[in-house]
Amino acid sequence: MKCPFCDHMQDKVVDSRESTGGDTIRRRRECLACQRRFTTYERIDEVPYMVIKKDGRREKFDRQKVLNGLIKACEKRPVSMPKLEDLVNRVESKVTDSPDREISTKDIGEFLIENLRELDKIAYVRFASVYRDFQDEAAFVDELQNLIRPKLP
Secondary structure, eight states: OOTTTOOOEEEEEEEEEEEESSSSSEEEEETTTOOEEEEEEOOOOOOOOOOOOOSOOOOOOOOHHHHHHHHHHHHTTSSSSSHHHHHHHHHHHHHHHHHSSEHHHHHHHHHHHHHHHOOOOHHHHHHHHTTTTTOOOHHHHHHHHHSOOOOOO
């Protein structure tokens, strides 16, 4: 930190306090050259995690939007909210673990479909029908047949 009075580059922190909102830290500093005190304010500069939509648009990741989609797919099904919350937590971890802070909706959707398949077959078909945008009955029947057929190791 550069002293605003003498431009010296070394100082010591005398006092630190967090703001009431917790988003900034106020620090009292003392210059080691001129012994004058000054205040700095530090805040975390948060870059949002982005989702790349099918049409190429980018949108901020919305945890609630993912949860709402899962709730719709699991409506009137024996899937508990803690299980859905856990699934949303895993999706959020997948997004935050992405090194470039971006993930495609395709990756998120496939991850959710894989997990819903194990959680509840009906919820899986409901979610897949919206996510994969079935255009006719044949596509829907194909998906059901894939679900019924046992997976080969």
